[in-house]
Amino acid sequence: MQPTNAARALRPNPFKRLLQPKQWDFWTWVTVIVYVFLLAFILYPLVSLFYNSFFNDKGDFSLENYGNFLKLKYYYGSLWNSLKVSALATVFAILIGVPLAYVTARYNVKFKGLIQILVIMSLLSPPFIGAYSWILMLGNNGFITRFLQDIGIPFQSVYGWKGIVFVFTLQFYPHIYLYVSGALKTIDTSLEEAAESLGRGAFHRLMTVTLPLIFPTLSAGALMVFMASFADFGTPMLLGQGFKVLPILAYEQFISEMGGNPAMASTLSVILIFCSTAILFVQRYFVSRKNYSMTGMRTPKVQPLKTLPKWLLTFGALLVACVSIIPQATVIVTSFIKTKGPVFHPGFSLNSYKEILYRVPKAIAHTYSFSLISIVIMIVMGMLVAYVLVRRKSKITAMLDGILMIPYVMPGTVLGISLIIAFNKPPVILTGTWVILVIAYVVRKLPYTIRSSTAILTQLDKSVEEASISLGVPPMKTFFKTTGRMMAPGVMSGAILSWITTINELSSTVVLYTGATATISVTIYSEVFTANYGTGAALASILSISTLISLLIASKLSKKGLQL
Template identity: 65%
Template sequence: MHDRKARRFFRRWRPFGKAWDIWSIVTLISFAFLALFVVYPLLSLLVNSFYDEAGKLTLDHYRDFMQLKYYYQALFNSFKISLLATLFAVMIGLPLAYLSTRYAIRGKGALHILVILSLMSPPFIGAYSWILLLGNNGVVTRLLHSVGIPFTSIYGWQGIVFVFALQFYPHIYLYVSGALRTVDSSLEEAAESLGMPAWRRLFTVTLPLILPTLSAGTLLVFMESFADFGTPMLLGQGYKVMPVLAYEQFVNEMGGNLSMASTVSALMVVCSTAVLFIQRYVSTRRNYATSGMRIVKTRPLSKGMTRLWTAIAFAPVAISLLPQATVIFTSFLKRKGPVFHRGFSLDSYVQIGYKVQKAITNTFSFSLAAMVVIIVMGVAVSYVLVRRASRITAFLDGLIMVPYIIPGTVLGISLIIVYNKPPLILTGTWIILVIAYVVRKISYTVRSSVGILQQLDRSVEEASISLGVPPLKTFVKTTARLMIPGVMSGAIISWVAVINELSTSIVLYHGATATISVSIYSEVFSSNYGTGAALATILSACTILSLLAANWLSKGSKTVI
């Protein structure tokens, strides 16, 4: 009796105004997954921040955060570093984008590729590299001291801002250069014909036209800087920011303060969301649109000016790539313990073969497991978002993007709060790491899959179905195959982000589930720079190869990543 009622209910239920089918099930499974591993953990994190260690309802943690300088100073520090890093990233990325799109400098293709390569290296590896160069006993530090130039080290908030600016300016460059290429030249030409000087045209015509795109780039830089854990932890030396504070409250030597860690994490979520809404308000307050029919042509330069501006364009790119070159070079130096010596050897690589081999295996096995889920779920969800568009699927799209703006430490702490007790204990297992990677990085694949699917004409699917091929088989045999270039390019970006992930891994890993990024962090803190450099080189090599694969797969397709 009950079985018949259940079957009758599902036959009648039409959640999308259509008959119940496989895509309804996909949508429900997606909502269930996000509810279990995004909504429920974050709500539990928020609730947990209102209870003390004895389980009593209280606002003491928020009061302590607002009253004690040790806590609220970390929030001020986070905003200070994020705002300064964003400002300097704009000061580097915006002129570089304008120079490469408006003037005929040499090597634009190489410049574009090198900028992307500098972006793909994780910030904490950049921080580690700058320690080798500008640390207390760094190569450049010793050189400066030898010629009488006073320089302390890169440690402190200035060093954090420096690393962030060089790491994240490519976001500004990529966003702005794309926007500048679509600006209608007639507007700038009209302003020029009215006698407006070039600098004024830039600020009154060009910049307002690209403001929405520029604000999106600055938001991304701010979010990345605000959420990063590795760089402040390596370079801060006591300079507290919110991700570091949340982590230290969670793993305190005296047993940790989970309630205060939850409070700090909840405030980080509030701040990230507030910044997102502010950015959207600023970008939509004024609406500038152009036809894009007349694209601005690059201006020719004299031979001397071409050389000068080319050198100026490549200068910040060369500096931002210096950390990767330093890591690779250092990994081949001879060493005895933590001390480097003259000459080259493979000692560092030999040592990681028996010291942290498990971390390498973990990184690639966990990442591959996550990628299987990301690709399958990303393709299925993107089809629902595009082909079954509705308010429900729009809400699903929003939920998928929520982890994108949440710091990794926050997600890690929230998952531990929920899944460290019955009925489902995942803490300390590899499963919780894979789930966290899927939740954090699936948005790249979804966005690229949506982009490629929007280009595919529905008539191909309709023709297949009209010939009697079932919808699911049509999707697998036809649509999914056509989506492969866009899906794989986005999936490789997800792969790169997963293998480089530190903020989530550092919170969720157990001794046996350490990854390469966690091992690099541990080796640097224990002054084993050679081993750390070898591991970082492996990670950088995987990143570069993945980027080349993504570039090859995306040829001929316009993916949205």
């Protein structure tokens, strides 16, 4: 039934309301301010980046950069390299994550809580720390490499594209594990039981019934793995040794001792965004082709196993989780080993920690101060924007939600380059300041805080707010005194997860930092390249311990309040 003209006339028009500032309420002001923020620090830098890609190194408007990308293997080969390592890492992550999730979700294996903690810890550690740890173990002079060579087993090193895939797989398979294990615990078992009654074997049921039912969730996890691998800068930079991927090439074209080519860097960045967006749409297309809805009334029960199978599966699951946590353990142990320059010596010492406290104390202070400022902004903006998206739905807020999705497909290197291009000239010059780092962190991590905030808000009954307003409390005061307080536990646990990724951020920081604004992540990166492995391990240990403490705090908050 079509609405009448009278009904259309009575329906509130959000666009018309925006044109009348005198009628703006608090939430209209919030919407406008958020739009200004997004236009200034997401859309404007992206438009500047896109515009800059159409100028050659002489400053003439041209398609030369795109032509060179298509003609020269040096450029298009980097895209192929990125797609290759990302696709292989995704496949191997699925091969590890799905069986691990199935075993822990469906069978009564031991130490499930420990396995989950180890898996989450390996996920929240930055990839470049994993790469650095494997260099210590499997590099040209790694202790496992030397051991294998001493006993006559030929082994080169972890360097090259195979090492990159190996590190990506161990780093990102937890995405698959977490997504799939959640889906397996809530799947409707009636279809599996129907297949069993028709004589289908366990493996056949898994392949033809269970996996197709959880395909949307599995594909979402696979997308996370692919996008994280595709956008990562640190691991290929540390392990590549000449193997170029697109984020590295964009970085080198933009920041080069030989002068660089910012216009070509812009072109490569645009191609990165285009590929990331295309991958996102491909995943959504395949999910939308079929109907995956279930009643969810008959969730699966944990199946008891006999003693031997139970312990074999427990050992296998623990082995995978322990291998993935090896990088964190390695950097912590290595940080206490005596060093003299790049060489490790027998015995333990605190010299590496003394050296970093003497030599790079500002990097440590910058990491936590910049991240703290960013998190405060994210918490406030996340709660306010979540309220607008959930409680004030309109075409304007739907558009706002769409813009907030852009950072999901924007690699950190691209964000850094776009911010420099946009803000390195009057009237607003932010390049080289700490402000541009905070902006980058907020833009990159804000969507995660907003998602956790909207998830919490949708669970809260609106009647509490309405009762407060009916008693004469203004809407803004109601939000901060009532709604905000109820949202706080869940929002804080989500914000802590954003904090973890912020203190570990490398890809955007390495483009935006200067000597006066260096953080722990870029200092580790510099220490590894100058072969100062002891101090690099000490700095990496600080990040790992910070990650563990933050994860424990998030776990406590989520148990006290609402679950994420």
